[in-house]
Amino acid sequence: MLRIPLSRLVSAVQAMVTLQNHVSTAKGATLALHPDNYQTWLTAADNLAADCEAMNLLVIRRLATLIAGDLRTAAVDMTSGDMIMRDHHLPQLDAHLRGFTQVIRIETEARAILVLSPDKAALYERDEPHFGPEVAASFPSAAEDIEEAGKCLALGRSTAAVFHLMRAMEIAVRAMATKLGIAKIDLPWGPLLSDINKEIEALPKGAARDQWSQSSTHLYHVKQAWRNEVMHPKATYTDEQATEVFAAVRSFMRHLAPLTQ
Numbered sequence: 001m002l003r004i005p006l007s008r009l010v011s012a013v014q015a016m017v018t019l020q021n022h023v024s025t026a027k028g029a030t031l032a033l034h035p036d037n038y039q040t041w042l043t044a045a046d047n048l049a050a051d052c053e054a055m056n057l058l059v060i061r062r063l064a065t066l067i068a069g070d071l072r073t074a075a076v077d078m079t080s081g082d083m084i085m086r087d088h089h090l091p092q093l094d095a096h097l098r099g100f101t102q103v104i105r106i107e108t109e110a111r112a113i114l115v116l117s118p119d120k121a122a123l124y125e126r127d128e129p130h131f132g133p134e135v136a137a138s139f140p141s142a143a144e145d146i147e148e149a150g151k152c153l154a155l156g157r158s159t160a161a162v163f164h165l166m167r168a169m170e171i172a173v174r175a176m177a178t179k180l181g182i183a184k185i186d187l188p189w190g191p192l193l194s195d196i197n198k199e200i201e202a203l204p205k206g207a208a209r210d211q212w213s214q215s216s217t218h219l220y221h222v223k224q225a226w227r228n229e230v231m232h233p234k235a236t237y238t239d240e241q242a243t244e245v246f247a248a249v250r251s252f253m254r255h256l257a258p259l260t261q
Contacts, residue, residue, distance in 0.1 A: 002054055002055065003125065004051050004054065006113075008047055009048075009051055011044065012045070012064075013104065015044035020097035023094045031084070031086070032080070034082060034083075035076075038074065038083040041071060042071045045065075045071065049065045049068060052064060057111070060104055060108075063096055066096045067096050070089055070092055071083075116154055116155075120155075123151070123154035124154035126150070129143065129146065130250070131250045132254060134257045138260050139168070139171050139172055139260075142171040146165075149162075149165045149168065152242075153239075158237045158238055158239045161237075169252075172249075172256055176256055176259075179259065180196060180200065180212070182195050182196065193216070193219065200213055211255075214255055218252035219252055221251065221252070225241070226245060
């Protein structure tokens, strides 16, 4: 999915409208632009061209490129420091700006923009792994499914999020079973938890056993969040249910990660 900062896109469009108003009120054959404003408008045109290229808004992209080219014809006034546009470049810039305001309404009619709230955007794209670096290091093969689960939650694809969490859980439970010496893990939740608890109870009393017992408790919470008797998701999940599963799986894998090292 294409990701473009909304503030940059809105600022660029606003800058083009402001520039058009400025150009349309110009008198005479020259136009003086304050250097700060000039740079703002030039950067906005360049950003708009790049973003419209990514969105396949090719007519707007072409006009933004032409506007940037027109602005680059300006020459600095050595006395005032202003950027001066003159001759045929000024009416050309005016024509391109008028074309931009007309075309942007037409070409964007066939586009839909998906806007994510800050909390959803944080789920969709993160600088660090959703479940933390220790989980990522302990279960590297689950990294893609965990990331996709976050993206699905962000986009409201709740059942798809649970599907990816199921795949991540299979990897984590296999690692847990291997550490505890359990060979068969393709079991319903009840028998699987029973086998895990038997192996944990057989461990010598101490800190290690306590840690494994806590992992078993987290696994039980995943089972409850899943609302299913076997390790396969039900038909559909609501956003609230998927979020509950996400949190339960995260707690389980975070607790399990150091035990599988």
